[in-house]
Amino acid sequence: MNQGTTYFYYVTATNTAGTSAASNTLSAAPIAPPVSNGPELDVVTFNIEWLGAPSKAGLSMTRDQQLTDAALDILDANADIFALQEIVIDPVNGDALADLLTKLNSLDTDTWAGGYNTYFSYWWSPDFNSFPAQRQAYVYRTSTVSNVSFQTLLTGVVPSGDNRFASGRLPFMMSATVTIDGASTDVNLINLHLKCCTGNTSRRQASMQTLDAELDANWANANVIVLGDMNVADNGGANGEMANWGLYDDSNNDSQPDYAHAAGAVQDLAWDDIDHILISDELTDEYAATDAQLRNVTLSTRSSDHDPIKTTLTLQAPVADTEAPATVTGLASSNVSYDSFTLSWSATTDNVGVAGYEVFQDGSSIGTTTGTSLSVTGLAAETSFAYTVTASDAAGNTSAASGALSVTTTAAPDTEAPTVVTGLASTNLSETGFTLSWAATTDNVGVIGYEVFQDGNSLGTTTGTSLSVTGLTASTTYAYSVTAADAAGNTSAASAALNVTTSAAMDTEAPAVVVDLTSASITESGFTLAWPATIDNVGVIGYEVYQDGSSIGTTTSTSMIVSGLAASTTYSYTVTASDAAGNTSAASTALNVTTADPTPMADALYFSEYIEGSSYNKGLEIANSTGTSIDLSGYYVARQVNGAGNWATPFNLTGSLENGHVYVIAHTSSDAAMQAVADVTTGADALNFNGNDAVGLFFNGELLDIIGTFNSSANFGKDVTLRRNDNITEGNTAYTTSEWASYGSDDFAGLGERSTFIDNQAPTTPLGLTAYDVLATELMLSWNAASDNVGVTAYEVFQDGTSIGTTASTSLAVSGLTGATTYTFTVTASDAAGNTSA
Structure with missing residues (x-):
């Protein structure tokens, strides 16, 4: 017989005559064997009402008394997990949960632990002094509860501007493994604390409907236990507020009611009968109605005017799951590279739930995942691979393999760097920049560019083999290196550094103006x-x-x-x-x-002798009576040929002529006696005069002296020697015969011997003046000898500016002095010409 099949039965009786009659028909269907029960889980929801606040519920009691009363209430309830509301944890009032756990562990032999919600009452605008932070929390026995984790749901809701969870206390979930009587079961609990009072009915409804949508989307068939202080204002009957929330239909279409209201007479719930279980405190306990039928344990409380609700859930053993997940579809590849890619697929379905997926590469498993994608790595480049995926559930049922997806990896990347750059050079160097160049380098694929570094810092990149460097400081040394890169991003090592020193700064600033000439x-x-x-x-x-x-x-x-x-x-x-x-x-x-006025002393050179003799016996003597040495640069002699025309080609004088000396010019073909005393010999035109040619002495084009008359062809000096009278010490630009004495032809006597020396040079200043043998009324003075171009003849000694005597020696005895008196002495030197030193 088959379970669930209806069978019809009737009985006939036959007598000996063979006559029979049928009985009435009976129908019956075999029933399924009972499901074996699992362990019992005791859970309590308890609004502990401002535990940890300075004054609890308007009562005056110490913090320790608060904690002791709460701990005793929890121990009296004797449950595995407690969902608490309104426990105070904030920086002003302290951590009541930590203190409560300390108290529990001091009163009980079992070990207690817990956790609390980070979202508290009006957390967006806290005032911990006036309104201590109410939080949801859990405490649990570690002997039966393990693998505990906490999370806050619906954190995307904005309570400060929303009707949902308007007080800011978002749903707080605890996930754990419960081990009772040797059997372990995973459970999920949600601790709620909705906004109170009759004016917030719509807010409570919106909050619960938002939570319902979250559980349908992400926690379907997850056996979630929803506990807390719902703050509804009626008894929760068929027409009560909770019924209007719309949570008891099959809104997620899984043929099971969304919630069972588990309290009071409702016990021994099977997990496969319902998606979520709702256990509520404060259905009416603060309001004018009785809710005794909702409690299966009547608990008294010392610590709150809210009664704790304890519910015992008998956890049934699960029915064996033999149905495999549907075959995976929608395989796709992305991010394909030379050695990896991302494989993804569409989520598949299962009668209970898909636990994970296994991925196969060319028929061999390469890993499992609970998601719908897997990063595949370690592949060979430019190779095709076939991928399939299977899905499995918690019971170990595995789907058939998906259709295969062929994936081909890309070509392997280039990992070889270009060779090191060489041949760095600088050109066009200036004070602020230059051109840096280098030799092109090589790469297994190809160089795409170069990067230039100045003192270790990048200056820029270029595809060429040179870069114009600008913005430098004059007279400064910089170090440059270059790297090469290819399209794959491989970069060569840096080149050897090239040191470049910029030019000195261009000077555009003129010197200061010269002053004080x-x-x-x-x-x-x-x-x-x-x-x-x-x-x-x-x-x-x-x-x-x-x-x-x-x-x-x-x-x-x-x-x-x-x-x-x-x-x-x-x-x-x-x-x-x-x-x-x-x-x-x-x-x-x-x-x-x-300039100074002319003085009787000659201010320039002049002719002192003229010789026009036989053949080429022609010569001139020039005298210096200026009192100083004369640089002959700019001086020259020239003749006017036969008294006509301009001055002919000049003969320039060279060297210098000392004061008192003469300068003799003789024709190169003159008598040896003339040449012997000549300072210079020449066959120049100026020395080819013939007695009727005027001869002039010039300085820088200015006529200083003349022999003969310009523009006259009369013979004035033929076959004759003319000597200047001794009293003539300067030139005359008009030829005057009275200044000359005439001698016979070829008379060379005295040529070069004329003396015109005038001493106008003073001796040097005597130095080294010293006083010695100093007594009360006398002393000795001595000094170093001075020098003179001719000779020092005397020294004059001055005492306080007044001459006290002369001497030819370099010392003088001074007497007639007054003791303990300071005197100033000076000495001058003089020569025979009367020149006196400073």
Whole structure:
């Protein structure tokens, strides 16, 4: 006979005559054998009412008395798990749960543990002094409850602006394994504390419907026990508030009621009879109705005006599951690489529930997962693999393999770096940049670019083999290296460093303007111009001197001897300074200098002898009576041929002529006696005069002296020697015969011997003045000998500026002094010409 099949029975009786009659028909169906019962689980929901608050329920009691009363109530209930509401845990009032567990463990031989919800009453705007934080919590016996975990559900709800869980106490779940009488069962409990009072009926309904949707979606057939303080305002009857929540239909379409209201006479519930069990405290215990029928244990309480609800659930042994999950479909691959990819599939279904999936690669298992995807790794590149998936449930039933999915891995990546870059070089170097270049490097696939580093920091990348580096500091050394990269991201080691030093900064700053020009040693034809050194940001390399706006030369010193000036003439001088970069200062303030008036002493050279003899016996003697050595640069002689035309080709003088000396010019074919005293011999045109050719002495184009008359062809000096009178010490631009004495032809006597020396040079200043043998009224003075171009003839000694005597020696005895008196002595030196030293 088969379970669930109806069979019909009747009986007939036959007499000896063979006559029979049928009895009435009886129908019957065999029933299923009873399911064996499992262990009993005792659970309690208990609003412990502000446990841990300073004043509990308006009563004056110590914290220890609060904890003791609560612990005794829990021990009296003698259950495995307690879902508590309104336990206070906050920074101001302390942790009542921790203290309660301490109290329980001190009063009971069993060990207690617990956990609490992190979401508490009005957690978004806490005021722990005025409203201590009410929380949901669990306490449980560790002897029967293990593998405990906690989580808060529906954290996406915003209680502060929502009708759902408006007080902020979100559903708090405890998952655990219960082991009773040697049998273990996994359970899930949800601790609720809904908003109280008659005005919040719609809020409680919205909260429970939101929770119902969460459980249908994620906890179907999970045997969830929902406990807590529902705060409903009636007795929960057929027309009560809870009935209006709409939770007792089959809203998840699994042919089972969503909830059983487990309390009072409802016991021994089978897990396969119902999705979720609802156990409620405070159905009416704070309100005017009786709920005695909801309690199967009558508990008194010391610690709260809310009675605890204890329900004993008989956990039945599960019916054997022999149905395999449906075949897995929807296999797909993603993130395919050379050695891995992600395999995914659609979730399949099972009569109880899918526990996991097993993945096969080419027929061999490569792993299991509870999700609907698996990361497959360790594959060979460019290879095809076949994948199938099976699903299994908790009873070990396994589905048939899915249809195979073929997956081909990609080509293996390039892992070889380019070779090290070499040949770094710098060009176009300036003070702020340069061009860095290098030799192209190689790679097994191909180089796609280079990265340049300056002192270890990246400057940028380029696909070429050079980079323009800018923004540098002048006169600074930088270290550069280059790496090469390929398309796969492989990078070579850095090249050897190239040190590059930038050029010095371009100097654009001109020197400071030269100031304080001074003049010294002014003569009829020149003077010494001097100035203080000026400054520059880098350095002054020279000065340029301007005379009346025209440059007359440059110098690296701070003075210049100016010559070739006209006597009694005023000139304007300015100076500019320049640096190595070519920057030039503005011109200094002009200094006006007036040359000295002419003096009886000759201010220039002049002719002192003229020889026009036989054949080529032709010569000239030039004298220096200026009192100083003369640089002959710029001096020359020339003749006017036969008294006609311009001056012919000049003969330039060279060297110098000392004061008092003469300079002799003789024709290269003249008599040996002439050449023996000549300073220079020449066959130049200027020495080919014939007695009717005027001969002139010039300086820088200016006629200084003349023999003969310009533009006259008369013979004035043919076959004759002319010597200048001794009293003539300067030239004359108009030939005057009275200045000359005439001698016979080829008379060379005295040529080169004329003396015109005038001593106007003072001795040097005597140095080393020392006093010794100093007594009360006398002392000895001595000094070093001074020097002179001719000779020192005497020394004069001064005491406090007054001469006290002269001497030819280098010492003098001084007497007539007053004891303990300080005197100042000086000495000057003089020569025979009357020149006196400073």
